[in-house]
Amino acid sequence: MKMMEVTALSKSFDTVNAVNNLSFSLKEGRCTALLGPNGAGKTTTLEMLAGLLVPTKGTILFMGSNQADYREHIGYLPQQPVFFSWMNAVEYLVFMGELSGMAKATAASRADELLELVGMADAKKRRIGGYSGGMKQRLGIAQAMIHEPKLLILDEPVSALDPVGRRDMLEMMKRLKGHMTILFSTHILHDAEEVCDDVMMIHKGELAVAGSLPELRRNYLENIIIISAEESLDTWARTLERWTVITEVRVRNNTLELFVSDLDKARSQLLAEITEKKIPISSFTVGSTTLEDLFMKVVGK
Amino acid sequence: MNKWLVLFRKEWLEMVRNYKVIWLPLVFVVFGLLQPITLYYLPDILKNAGNMPEGTVIKIATPSSGEVLCETLSQFNQMGILVIVLAFMGIVAAERRSGMMKMILVKPVTYTSYILSKWVSALLLTFVSLSLGMLAAWYYTILLIGSFPFVDLAQGTGIYFIWISFLLTFTLFLSSRLKSSGLIAALALLLGIVLSLVTPLLEKWMKWSPAQLTGAASSLLTEGAAQGNVLLPLTITILLTALFLYLAVREP
Amino acid sequence: MGFSSINWALVAPLIGIELILMIIAVVDLSKTTTQTNGPKWMWVLISLFFSIIGPILYFTIGRKHT
Ligand SMILES: Nc1ncnc2c1ncn2[C@@H]1O[C@H](COP(=O)(O)OP(=O)(O)OP(=O)(O)O)[C@@H](O)[C@H]1O
Numbered sequence: 001m002k003m004m005e006v007t008a009l010s011k012s013f014d015t016v017n018a019v020n021n022l023s024f025s026l027k028e029g030r031c032t033a034l035l036g037p038n039g040a041g042k043t044t045t046l047e048m049l050a051g052l053l054v055p056t057k058g059t060i061l062f063m064g065s066n067q068a069d070y071r072e073h074i075g076y077l078p079q080q081p082v083f084f085s086w087m088n089a090v091e092y093l094v095f096m097g098e099l100s101g102m103a104k105a106t107a108a109s110r111a112d113e114l115l116e117l118v119g120m121a122d123a124k125k126r127r128i129g130g131y132s133g134g135m136k137q138r139l140g141i142a143q144a145m146i147h148e149p150k151l152l153i154l155d156e157p158v159s160a161l162d163p164v165g166r167r168d169m170l171e172m173m174k175r176l177k178g179h180m181t182i183l184f185s186t187h188i189l190h191d192a193e194e195v196c197d198d199v200m201m202i203h204k205g206e207l208a209v210a211g212s213l214p215e216l217r218r219n220y221l222e223n224i225i226i227i228s229a230e231e232s233l234d235t236w237a238r239t240l241e242r243w244t245v246i247t248e249v250r251v252r253n254n255t256l257e258l259f260v261s262d263l264d265k266a267r268s269q270l271l272a273e274i275t276e277k278k279i280p281i282s283s284f285t286v287g288s289t290t291l292e293d294l295f296m297k298v299v300g301k
Numbered sequence: 302m303n304k305w306l307v308l309f310r311k312e313w314l315e316m317v318r319n320y321k322v323i324w325l326p327l328v329f330v331v332f333g334l335l336q337p338i339t340l341y342y343l344p345d346i347l348k349n350a351g352n353m354p355e356g357t358v359i360k361i362a363t364p365s366s367g368e369v370l371c372e373t374l375s376q377f378n379q380m381g382i383l384v385i386v387l388a389f390m391g392i393v394a395a396e397r398r399s400g401m402m403k404m405i406l407v408k409p410v411t412y413t414s415y416i417l418s419k420w421v422s423a424l425l426l427t428f429v430s431l432s433l434g435m436l437a438a439w440y441y442t443i444l445l446i447g448s449f450p451f452v453d454l455a456q457g458t459g460i461y462f463i464w465i466s467f468l469l470t471f472t473l474f475l476s477s478r479l480k481s482s483g484l485i486a487a488l489a490l491l492l493g494i495v496l497s498l499v500t501p502l503l504e505k506w507m508k509w510s511p512a513q514l515t516g517a518a519s520s521l522l523t524e525g526a527a528q529g530n531v532l533l534p535l536t537i538t539i540l541l542t543a544l545f546l547y548l549a550v551r552e553p
Numbered sequence: 554m555g556f557s558s559i560n561w562a563l564v565a566p567l568i569g570i571e572l573i574l575m576i577i578a579v580v581d582l583s584k585t586t587t588q589t590n591g592p593k594w595m596w597v598l599i600s601l602f603f604s605i606i607g608p609i610l611y612f613t614i615g616r617k618h619t
């Protein structure tokens with residue numbers, strides 16, 4: 001079932017078109033990564049979905065309806081979460097829980113549970129003003145989940161964390177995945193590949209590539225053969241460009257990168273030629289491009 | 302309503318934690334006490350301060366109780382307004398600047414109840430501060446100068462509170478629209494000062510002016526009855542307060 | 554009639570309140586989490602040396618919000 005369906009979403013600030021004609025849907029129970037370079041429009045998109053910004057154009061359907069105020073079903077972590085420095089963690093979570101419509105007692109027990117979950121149980125009575133950046137990020141996640149939302153929207157949840165904190169956060173997202181739908185933005189591909197089911201890449205406010213990870217791998221990732229040698233391969237490379245199984249040849253020093261359409265055929269033909277011409281190769285590697293390569297291609301670098 | 306209460310409790314807790322609930326009333330009490338004391342000791346102060354030639358007789362008529370309370374009110378009209386505007390200039394703007402507003406509004410609460418929780422708590426604290434200040438002044442006036450009817454005091458303070466509420470609501474409105482606290486305070490004070498200065502000068506044209514309420518409150522204290530038409534400025538002030546409140550709760 | 558004749562019982566509350574304001578300001582300033590516009594020591598001096606006005610200035614413009 002579709003949790004959220006977005007059609008032709010656009011947002012412009014004065015002269016800037018931050019988000020342009022974006023359409024996608026989020027499937028229930030899945031984790032979607034929103035990828036894009038700085039300024040791509042990730043935050044703007046997420047803020048519109050969270051109801052903080054009014055779209056210039058387009059519709060957002062939540063669970064099939066576009067009328068109701070669906071804020072009580074979503075949890076949102078902004079890119080830079082802020083807090084009342086004069087509250088402690090428990091007070092803050094209870095406050096946020098009550099705002100989400102929970103009874104005080106329910107909110108209090110849920111707060112304890114969450115602080116345990118995010119590993120902050122021992123600091124829960126300290127004023128937030130004295131917290132470190134990582135602690136605030138954890139508290140930010142906790143406040144987004146206080147009312148057990150159906151959809152969790154996280155804007156760059158790991159970018160402010162150290163490697164350990166990042167690991168913890170990714171593990172937590174993996175665990176949460178079964179219980180709620182997650183949409184999070186990042187520009188770190190590795191994280192997306194690790195925890196997500198679906199990926200959306202946006203660039204300059206427009207949707208560039210979208211699909212599930214296996215789909216993307218199938219449709220966009222290309223097979224590649226990398227050959228290194230002890231001498232320059234320039235002349236040989238020029239002859240390879242004419243082969244039908246090879247779509248693209250890149251030469252870097254003594255290394256060749258060959259994008260191939262049919263891996264088996266290309267491999268046997270290449271190996272035959274290498275033996276025949278006695279090319280002094282030092283390595284022969286078969287692999288595929290990564291999502292990172294796809295991302296770079298989308299971004300146009 | 303429920304959510305409003307949660308927000309209201311948060312406002313109140315914040316004012317407790319940043320000591321606003323203590324210092325704001327205390328400031329009004331200080332100014333309330335200061336006026337009767339200085340007026341009472343004025344002759345002594347003058348005698349001790351100046352290099353008067355021997356035998357100079359200082360004759361200063363001891364003011365009446367009503368006059369002392371009226372003086373207190375005009376003190377509140379300067380220092381009091383300044384302090385209130387400074388205390389509440391950031392009431393919305395600070396949370397918008399810090400991003401706290403987004404953290405709150407992403408939860409299922411309306412912008413209206415968010416703003417109203419701030420308005421009511423600011424109004425309540427202002428009312429308590431003003432009342433305590435006037436009660437302190439009243440008590441010392443009775444001790445030092447002479448009795449004064451409580452009913453007149455309550456009426457005068459009440460009318461004056463309407464004027465302060467108007468300025469406070471205007472401050473809240475500015476705070477909901479502008480980012481810079483300095484600009485907010487400057488504009489709010491400007492309105493207060495301009496109205497207070499222009500109203501007595503252009504008496505004829507300014508009968509509706511909210512600043513008429515300070516005059517009405519003063520005459521209530523000194524003469525026991527408000528001079529002139531109070532109903533007109535009272536109605537206008539309440540309408541303007543409602544208008545600014547309405548503008549403040551509309552999302553920009 | 555000189556200053557000696559001043560009824561100190563009358564003036565005492567005034568001085569008491571001034572002290573309370575001063576103490577609250579300094580206690581608040583002594584907390585590590587409190588943030589100020591401008592250096593803290595300056596606000597401590599202002600609160601201590603300008604009675605009433607000093608603490609008021611600190612609470613209204615010296616203290617950083619949220
Ligand atoms: N309030 C605003 N007023 C004007 N322009 C804005 C505003 N908010 C965002 N923009 C512009 O919209 C574009 C997209 O910004 P957005 O914050 O959504 O990017 P992002 O993908 O989240 O980037 P980052 O990775 O740096 O967080 C940028 O060009 C930005 O300058």
Ligand SMILES: [Mg+2]
Pocket residue numbers: 042043044079155
């Ligand atoms: Mg962003």
